[in-house]
Amino acid sequence: MLRRLFYDARIRDLFWQVAISASLVGLTVFFIRNASQNMVNAGIASGFDFLWRSAGIDVPFTLTGYTSSDNIWALFWAGVTNTLLVSLISMLLATLLGFLIGLARLSSHWLLSAIAAAYVEFVRNIPLLFFVLFWYFGVIAALPQPRDSLNLFSAVFLNNRGLTVPAATSGAPFQWALAAILLAFAAQWLVSRWAARRKAETGADTPALAIGLVLCALVPVAALVWAARSTGWDMPQAGRFNLRGGFVIIPEFVALLAALVTYTAGFVAEIVRGGIGAVAKGQREAAASLGLRPGQILRFVVIPQAMRVMIPPMTSQYLNVLKNSSFGAAIAYPDVVSLFMGSALNDTGQAIEIIAMTLAVYLFFGLIVSALMNWYNARMALVTR
Amino acid sequence: MSAASASLRLWQQRLFSTPAQTAITLGIAVCVIWLLTPFTRWALVNATWSGETRADCAPGGACWVFIRARFGQFMYGFYPVAERWRPNLFGLVSLAAVAPLFVLTGRARLRLGIAALLLLPPLGVWLIGGGYGLAAVETRAWGGLMLTLFIAIYAGLIAVPLGILLALGRQSRLPLIRTLAVVFIEFWRGVPIIAVIFLASLLLPLVMPAGVGVDRLARAVIGLGLVIAAYMAEAVRGGLQALPKGQAEAAAALGLGYWKTTGLITLPQALRISLPAMTNEFIALVKNTTLVLVVSILDLLGIAQSSLADPAWVGMNMEAYLFAGTIYWLICFALSRWSRSLEAGGPKGH
Incomplete structure (x- = not known):
């Protein structure tokens, strides 16, 4: 038994x-x-009551309007928005720079390709923390004092206290401009769907390029110009020792952004190279023999197929950027790790609650990034019957 | 036609075959010269190589005297000078034990490998940390490149076995074990490593019985090991999934149970396939050891960073970063070349 x-x-x-x-x-x-x-x-107390206590912690850079008299819950959100801000901008810029380097790597020009390869080998074999510290203590600390700032058209000033840009005195015109731009994009989407259907049914061409240019370029530019002209500007003024006015982007943000973008771009470049390299040569040749021009081959044949290969690894790069934004804690960029897991934890000592909340932030936004990329992947995927 | 003129023709074709190409070549050349000239002048031409103090250094050039004066610290941190033979000895013993693994084959290699794996880690902790007849050196005195390698290797010793178990767990037919493995892997892969190091340094002492302390360095190594194990597990899973199903089925047909099938048939082949991916994870681990800086453990980058605060050597930022960065680059580049050559060699047939 x-x-x-x-x-x-x-x-x-x-x-x-x-x-x-x-x-x-x-x-x-x-x-x-x-x-x-x-x-x-x-x-040490337990529970989440500490969130409603006054924080009393100064935050040098915040988008949420947090002040040191607010409670710890507000401090948490100030950190979360700073994490998201630097992550999103880094993802965007790293994608652009990475695409450029990846395309340079594939270029038929030997020197261009060699330099792109050298960049990739350089960046991928050095710790990200090195870049963060290097940009912060090596580059930005070596910039001139505020009174000798480097400036662009006397409007944008760069010095060792950060980047000072003109600030709009009123945000309302920009909200209207944003609404107009979103409307234009929605219209473009509808028009392109309608044009594709008409093309499929009747074979008639639509002046798609002209409509697209108007909706996607002219409308946004016009809206932004209108908004910029109808709001007042607080221009930075060079004073005797310091700059007055304008909006100061703190050096920690600049250093972290520079490090994340230059580092991640090396990985994106390899993904772009792998994706385009994965498209069979016969595809281009077949497209060329059908009479497509090089630009058309790239747009209709190579890129759609390369995207399928590139989306999954790009997803993990975006997730890496989100997680790596926490490296800002090493230079005291006020993100969720340094504000909440650092300052708030030191004040309250409630390690378990604070660590759980911080990890939950990354897991939650990581899930959102994956979900968006999976949705995009499903749209791009080969439709088979 | 001579070989020299043939190679000249090749370069002419590569760089100057069309006007557009020539323009790009010249544009890049101008940029490179514009960037490299001041750098070379600073790092080599105007640099000071010998001397004792900051005063010996000429302005406008790199002060490599600083690196020379700090070399011992960059390598060993604040490890007592009289005891530095101990980490050196451990390094030599490890090399002597590991080198034959690349030459030997078959059973002798397996035996040596297992012996090294069992004996070297405790030997290293004893030699570097002391006790039992050697003068004790506290972990807060450890530092520099020695500590970087120590953390990478010991975290790897946690990550590889745990990663293999997790990968097997993820493939298990028992639903509970599969779920646990998936949750563990996805959790650690979803959170930033810097947060994990904070977590390990704050929570490990909290969950131990009162009076049981966990060494500061051990906490960081455990934290890193757990995260990298999750990444290792995904690398090993790639190998397990690449293996034809027939291998396990044939083993089952021969009457082997789960552990024998895994240990003798599937795992050895899967590990061989996933070795390049595992090496890449190890490179990531070496790069991530720098994060121990946030809990004030001074590895190579940490020592470089802390040396900037020395009032006798103000403004040595570039020299310190360049030196530390070069060492990281050399280690990671060598490892990535090795991983690539493994990949090119490919898995040996099954």
């Missing part, structure tokens, strides 16, 4: 699973009991 039980595969499977879950539960209970005992000994 026992022998039969021992050799029954289902019983054995069950036994192993019960044994493993029991030991995991045991370990968890052990940890929790120790933690609660240690917390009682150290006089």
Whole structure:
């Protein structure tokens, strides 16, 4: 009887699973009991009440209007928005720079391709933290003092205290401009769908390029120019020792952004090269023999197929950017790790709650990035029947 | 036609065959010269190589005297000078033990490999950390390149076995084990490593019984090891999935159980396939060891960073970063070349 039980595969499977879950539960209970005992000994509170206490922590750079008299919950959100801000801008710029370098790598020009290859080998074999520290303590700290700022048209000033740009005194015109631009994009989407259907049904061409230019370029430019003219500008003024006015982008942001973009671009370049290289040569040749021009070959044949190869690794690069934005903690960029896991944790001592909330931020936004990219991937995927 | 003129023709074709190409070549050349000339002048021409103090350094050039004066610290951190033979000895013993693995084959190689894996790690902790007859050196005195290598190797020793177990768990037919492995892997892959190092340094002491301390360095190594294990698991999974199903089926037909099938048939082949991917994860680990800086452990980059605060050597930022960066680059570049050559060699037939 026992022998039969021992050799029954289902019983054995069950036994192993019960044994493993029991030991995991045991370990968890052990940890929790120790933690609660240690917390009682150290006089640390538990629960999330600390979130409503006044934070009293100054944040040098925030988009949420946080001030040091707000509570810790507001501090948390100031950190989260700063994390998202630097991540999103880095993703965008790293994609652009990475595409350029990847295309240079594929160029038939030997020197251009060699320099792109050297850049990729350089960047990929050095720690990101090195770049963060290098940009912050090596480059930005070596920039001139505020009174000798480097300036562009006396409007944008760069110095070792950061980047000072003109600030709009009123945001309302920009909100109207943004609405107009979104409307134009929506219209472009509808027009292109209508044009594709008409082309499929009647074969008639639509002046797609002209309509597209008007909707996607002329409307946004006009809207932005209108907004820029109808708001007032607070221009930075060079004073005796310091700059007055304008909006100051802190040096930590500039350094972290520069490091994330230059580092990630090396990885994006390799993905672009791999994606375009994965498109079979016969595809281009067949397209050329059908009479497509080089630009058309790239647009209708190579890029759609290369995108399919590139989207999954690009997703993981975007996730890496999101996670790597936490490197800002090393130079005190006020992101969620340095504000919440650093300052707030030091003040309250409530390690478990704070660490759980911080990790949840990354897991949550990581899931959103993956979901968006998967949706895009599904749209681009080969439609098979 | 001589070989020299043939190669000249090749270069002419590569760089100057059309007007557009010539323009690009010249444009790049101007940019490169514009960037490299001041750098070369600073790093080599106007640089000072010998001397004792900051005062010996000429202005307008790199002060390599600084690196020379700090070399011992960059390599060992604040490890006592009289005891530095101990990490050196451990390095030599490890090299002597690992080198034959590349020459030997078959059973002898396996035996040596297992012996090295079992004996070297505790030997290293004893030699570097002391105790049992050697003078104890606290981990806060460890630092520099020695510490970078120590963290990378010991975190790797956690990550590789755990990663293999996780990869097997993810492929398991037992639903509970599969779920646990997936949750573990996706959790650690989803959070930033810097947060994990904070987490390990804050939570490990908290969940241990009162009075049981966990060394600061050990916390960082455990934290890094856990995260990299999740990434290793995905690398190993790639190898397991690339293996034809027939291998496991044939083993089952011969009457081998799960552990024998795995240990003798599928895992050895899967590991060979995933070795390049695992090497890439190890490169990532070497780069991520720098993050221990946030819990004030001074590895190579940390020592370089902290040396900038020395009032006797103000303004040595570029020299320190350049030196540390070059060492990281050399290590990672060598590893990535090795990984690429493994990939080119390909898995040996199954």
